[in-house]
Amino acid sequence: MIRFTLRVTEFSTIVCISGTSMPVLRTLGKVAKQAFMGTPGCGCQPLTVAVRSISFSPRQVTSDASFHSVSFSETDHPKVLITGGLGQLGVGLAKLLRMRFGKNNVILSDIRKPPNNVFHSGPFIYSDILDYKNLREIVVNNRITWLVHYSALLSAVGEANVALARSVNITGLHNILDIAAEHGLRLFVPSTIGAFGPTSPRNPTPDLCVQRPRTIYGVSKVHAELMGEYYHHRYGLDFRCLRYPGIISADSTPGGGTTDYAVQIFHDAIKTGKFECNLRPDTRLPMMYIDDCLRATLEVMEAPADTLSMRTYNINAMSFTPEELTQELQKQMPELEVTYEIDPVRQVIADSWPMNFDDSNARKDWGWKHDYDLPELVQTMINYFREETRMARVN
Ligand SMILES: NC(=O)C1=CN([C@@H]2O[C@H](COP(=O)(O)OP(=O)(O)OC[C@H]3O[C@@H](n4cnc5c(N)ncnc54)[C@H](O)[C@@H]3O)[C@@H](O)[C@H]2O)C=CC1
Numbered sequence: 001m002i003r004f005t006l007r008v009t010e011f012s013t014i015v016c017i018s019g020t021s022m023p024v025l026r027t028l029g030k031v032a033k034q035a036f037m038g039t040p041g042c043g044c045q046p047l048t049v050a051v052r053s054i055s056f057s058p059r060q061v062t063s064d065a066s067f068h069s070v071s072f073s074e075t076d077h078p079k080v081l082i083t084g085g086l087g088q089l090g091v092g093l094a095k096l097l098r099m100r101f102g103k104n105n106v107i108l109s110d111i112r113k114p115p116n117n118v119f120h121s122g123p124f125i126y127s128d129i130l131d132y133k134n135l136r137e138i139v140v141n142n143r144i145t146w147l148v149h150y151s152a153l154l155s156a157v158g159e160a161n162v163a164l165a166r167s168v169n170i171t172g173l174h175n176i177l178d179i180a181a182e183h184g185l186r187l188f189v190p191s192t193i194g195a196f197g198p199t200s201p202r203n204p205t206p207d208l209c210v211q212r213p214r215t216i217y218g219v220s221k222v223h224a225e226l227m228g229e230y231y232h233h234r235y236g237l238d239f240r241c242l243r244y245p246g247i248i249s250a251d252s253t254p255g256g257g258t259t260d261y262a263v264q265i266f267h268d269a270i271k272t273g274k275f276e277c278n279l280r281p282d283t284r285l286p287m288m289y290i291d292d293c294l295r296a297t298l299e300v301m302e303a304p305a306d307t308l309s310m311r312t313y314n315i316n317a318m319s320f321t322p323e324e325l326t327q328e329l330q331k332q333m334p335e336l337e338v339t340y341e342i343d344p345v346r347q348v349i350a351d352s353w354p355m356n357f358d359d360s361n362a363r364k365d366w367g368w369k370h371d372y373d374l375p376e377l378v379q380t381m382i383n384y385f386r387e388e389t390r391m392a393r394v395n
């Protein structure tokens, strides 16, 4: 049961999920009244009062707690927090951002234990996005200015656990939005090709069109796009969102999505020379190499606000089917054998998603340009795994 009560001078929300009651008191006070009245001209209402009450925080982090104790010099660099940072994309993004802004200016967080190499590569902190006060402490104590919100349950895993997906992807997002608005953060939330559905135009799919996804993942991502844009217009939140295609990476594994086959095929091809694909050979989906995805994320975060005519953009690189990916791989590994054992859940999802993505607005507004097409992607992935195999033999 979800109940919302909204008054002009007070905003109280009670959220009950799966029988668990989680009362959350939010106080907007005067800002609600001001915001309702709107601002002439730009249509944006700058946030002048906290979105939620910020009167106390019961769990203050002690001054000697790990990296919290470092004193930050005033620089132009943002202080970045990445949530859900131990998934397929977070570690790579932290590496890119640390190269640009300095190691200690980028904090990875997750609810899982980081592997040793990640733990020793820069600041890491435990953070459950469902714990609002703890999130606020982290933002305050570390003087965070940018928040990259990666925590989510992906499409296939989400369908297998709808209640948890709703909680993490929707309730978690509400916490993130309020904290970002309260503290004037620049907020990046990724959306996905999965934010479209069977009634969307699929070839190509433009930025603005019908969005009626049929997965909890897609529904939660449309919700995130709309809520982020709403907070932008209502409270002046600096919300930025890219709809990612399926992302392909060599050194990190996907977290349970529909596009996972396009990563797994490389692992299996190198290890066994065989791959069993869970999508039909003619299933066309937009895909992108991870380096392009992470660079796009940094570029849109750094883009001057006046270049952004929208706050949610499609980004695109390539589009292929399992059959086409196999053919490209077989140019270098002619012995590769691919068979098909269709997963009906993933197939139905894939059949409702875009086949090609129209990202002309991102290219026009902030100069988006991808580097990797299918041949470069395949070459890069194969090189990575061959080198890894060679190193394993040497050691
Ligand atoms: N990888 C892809 O192909 C695409 C990813 N995206 C989006 O990019 C973002 C990152 O994706 P991936 O890294 O692939 O996801 P992933 O599934 O690999 O990682 C998600 C992370 O969120 C963490 N998490 C789960 N519950 C949490 C909680 N309560 N508090 C904090 N963290 C929690 C998990 O431990 C996990 O490490 C997601 O929002 C996803 O929707 C969008 C399109 C494509």
Ligand SMILES: CC(=O)[C@H](N)C(=O)O
Residues within 6 Å of the ligand: 154, 155, 156, 192, 193, 194, 217, 244, 245, 246, 247, 256, 257, 258, 259, 260
């Ligand atoms: C495209 C995505 O959002 C993700 N990889 C998934 O398949 O769920």
